[in-house]
Amino acid sequence: MSTDEDIGARIESFIGELIQKAAPSSRDEVMALRNCFYAALEGVFSNLLEDKEPESGVDQIVANNVVMELVDSATGQLYRRHLQLGYEENDNGIVLTGEDMTGRSSSIVFLSDAYLKKLMDISGQGPDEHHCDS
Secondary structure, three states, X not given: OOHHHHHHHHHHHHHHXXXXXXXXXXXXXXXXXXXXXXXXXXXXXXXXXXXXXXXXXXXXXXXXXXXXXXXOOOOXXXXXXXXXXXXEEEOOEEEEEEEOOOXXXXXXXXXXXXXXXHHHHHOXXXXXXXXXXX
């Protein structure tokens, strides 16, 4: 058994023990336990990664697929979906790219506050400040 398989088996065993100790008796309790586990897992790995940030700053994030996690507001159920969306993020904002129902390329753009301020400034709607006067 490889190291990854061994780790996977140990994680499954650990989760099984946690579930057995928690002894959820209803679907709602199982969902609450799962949501709690996901939140704890994310917190632990976020803390681990804080000290292991890339040495140079990341200027851009680009991906061809996106994983979306959401919690249904009516049921509290956590869902995880793998979506075929292009994702591009930089200081200017986020662009999601996919296809519409007819197969044509379509994008949704979320602009950052900093970029919106730049747009307002270059369009003459920004503050009346002279950057050269210091």
